[in-house]
Amino acid sequence: MLSFRLALGARTDSTWQWDTDRWRRGDSWIRPVVHPALRHDIDNRTGVTTVGVRDVASPLTRSELTDHDRGPENVAGTARGDALLLRIQPGRITLTAGAGGTTPLYLTGDGDILHGTWDLPALRHLTRQSSLLDRAVVRALTRRHRYSSDTLFTGVTTLTERATATFTATGLNIAYPTPAEHVMRARDLRPGVDVTVVLERLLTDALRPWQESKTTLGLELSGGLDSATVGVAASVTAAAPLRSFGLIVDGAVGAEQNRRRTTIASRIGAVDDILRAHDHAPFCASGIRASGAAHDPHGEFYREAFEALADTAARGGVETMLTGNGGDEIMAPRGDELPPPPPQRLTDVSWLGPRAREAVGQIDDNLAPSAVLPTPTLMGFAIHHPAYLRSGIWPVTPLTHPSLIRFAEQLPLELRRGKKLFRDFLTRAGLPPLVTHPRRTEHFRDLMQHGLRHNGLRLAEHLLTDGMLLADQDFIDPDALRRTVQHARRSATVPSVLCDTLVLEIGLRSLQAPDTTPAT
Template sequence: MLTLEIDLCQLGASWRCEQQELRGAAGYLSPLNHPMTRTRMNVDHGVWRIEITERCAGTDSLLVEGDVAGIRFTAGTGGVCPLYLIVDGSVLRGSWNPADLLSWVSPTRLVDAAVTRLLTRRQRYSANTMFDGLCKVTERATVTADLNGLAVAYPEPAEHVIQARELRVGAEPVSVFGRLLAQRVSPLAAAEELELAVEISGGLDSATVATSMTRVGGLVGLRSAGLQVDGGIGEDQGARRAAIARRLGLRDLEVSASAYLPFAAGGPRSVENPHYADGDVYAEAFDQLRLRLHDGGAQVVVTGFGGDELMALRGSERGSGVAPLPPDLPSWLGERALDAMPDLDANIAPVSPVPVSALMVFAARNPAYIRYGLWPVAPLADSGLLRLCESLPVAWRRDKALFRCYLGRAGFDQRVTHPDTVESFQFVMERAMRRTGRLMIEQMLDDSILVDGGYVDRRPLELLRDKLIRDRAIPRLLYDTLAVERSLQSVRHAQQRNGMTR
């Protein structure tokens, strides 16, 4: 929610509030200027304070307090826009966009556990990033910066409902859910000064949120947007999106996901564009969507993220069903990554009020929204809604029955509430891997930071390249490896271009 650059050797210098920024001989702190944020600043006898909060009943916040001894950063519970920090010498730098700080990291000094999490799709919510020294301020955490570096203090774990409860006779969970969701979106819908848009994928989660938005605010002609996939699944998805838009009176736009494939030349993840690996999987297509929303005047995008977590079943509730497991380890994983496997759960943040998986999605995807001037809001990622759903009997959560009933009562037919197919980007990813995967593997066999660092084994990578020539099957974790390698190469390329070596 802000950017900053401060010489920690000059913390005793005077500070002043100047045009919504805090400035002094030591440097500056510049809060994000967006209609969805509110900033308060105060300087008093060498002690200063900045508090940035999310408007319209949002839960994200950042408190920054400084004095001659150091600077303390404390995040709120929302996790919408986490701050990243790095100390280089005596200079502290920070930004809501991790890409802003990549000039001060080394593409070869990496955190083994964090790299391995990305390569194996076993991400964790942690202050650690894959770059040594680059720190993320996780929800409710406090990070202190001084001449000794950065120190992270995690909060106590949040409490949750540990088992489902029986409903009272006559209880109406759909109505209660609808009221709670309406309370969450009402401040947004009532904010006439904001230009709103909703993402609709054709799925239950985003349809539920869009329905609540239009019901509560009486919004006419609300803008909506989504990615369209190809094939029969895409036709079904398009029909559902059209039905949702028609029923709710939305002004819809769509972007073809296949027209903007992952790793497309000149896109946000080209080698020429320094970027962080843990970002949007379909960044190329979503960037086009975000660009069009921005050009259309949108300032806030309301999404359906968090729905899967609300409807999740506990392990004991799955019955004979198989618990979801992470993918098998890729055959090309190197010794250094294999050695880091026991450390994947080291230094992770405690249980949060909202699901950790939603916070990881926010950290990965939200910087791209904000780059386009769009503030992302996920009403389903709400602690009150989560407590309700954690308490509901399994039957209401299994197969998202609660959402299906909510949408059915809103007048949607079976095509929306019980679709024959669900939206999937599998074909988009497979097309991207067939088009660029083999070439990117060839480039890795020529020059690879991951291979040189021991995170990827060269011989299995050669076999994988040969397999892609003969076989149309795409290994599940190929994308993840290519994404990390491309990110590291982009950092090294930018530093070499600027005459920097780290």
């Protein structure tokens, strides 16, 4: 929600001035994400500068912004929507994030300068000077992602939800919040309760601020239960027809997906846009990874396709995109409601080098505490949402509204298992079994295989010949990786986890490329 360059020792008696797209004071600047669904305020009347950025669903008020007796953790940290509070005092800068986590915020100190941004490549002049963080690299290579203030770089930190960052002459410190409280067990329904009615009411409440914001709404419509549920709820009170956007995969799976999307779009009165996902497969020639342009190494597997979708939506005039993200997590059975999962194995990543193998035991170090939103959802936001911001779109996930999360936590298992509640809701809305109980559900496994088979193996061979950064630093064993690639050439299936290594290597290389962006 913000990018900035702040000098710790700058004068505090001068005034911040708005200059085109940011506030400036001397060599310091603060650039908010300017969007009709966001509000940003600055207060500098007491010599202490306070900047608040919030979305239209956040209760952060002007009086809270100027109440310097309230700690920032008591303002942004309790925001119902998404908010960020920045406070600049002599010799001290603090930032506190709200609970929403819609966009990441990366922080790094450079002497007495604090840099912050939601777009990691903007810090690449500093990431080049930073070492790789072993536990973060091995999480990426083994697909054992964790919610943490860690990034791939020892010198760059993420501000996690409700956390507070403090920057002083001694450096940058992140203080995690207390764990969020959650309902720990399901409850029995009262006799006569219609949970589909309750779901509709909660979704209506979650959608209301966005529908009242007067921004042009779009819907990321996959054809699955989650986005269909959001679309049906949004259509009930929509002032204008929604624009829906979706990635259609090839083959029989895609044919059924397309029929479901067409049925859903017709039911909610949406104007539908379809992109063929295989035209934007991983590592395709037209994508950002093949271009060598600077990008976040910790990115979406299907970044090429989702960036094409975001660009299409932006050209269509969409300003706010509704998605079904978070539905899997709020409907998932808890750990004590299922048999224990089999332990994860590293044999699928046979090309791990000695440095990565040594760091495996550190994977669970420095974890953020229990969050208001499910942590897999928050991690998904960090990799999925920046593409929307770059296209000028604010992403919204109604299924992650705190009231809906608390409601779902109390539901009996039989309503969450297989997302029965969503199926019942869609059935009542008049959607047929084709949508509510499909024979084949959409997935991107074939798209991954297509991308790896047609683009990834050739890319891996080129990287191995050229020399890999991850191999140079002992995170991977190049000989073992070469054997895997050779075997994949002869096999019917390419190991999908190979994508993780290629994504990471290409991303790290892109941040080392010369920076041709004009200085700001």
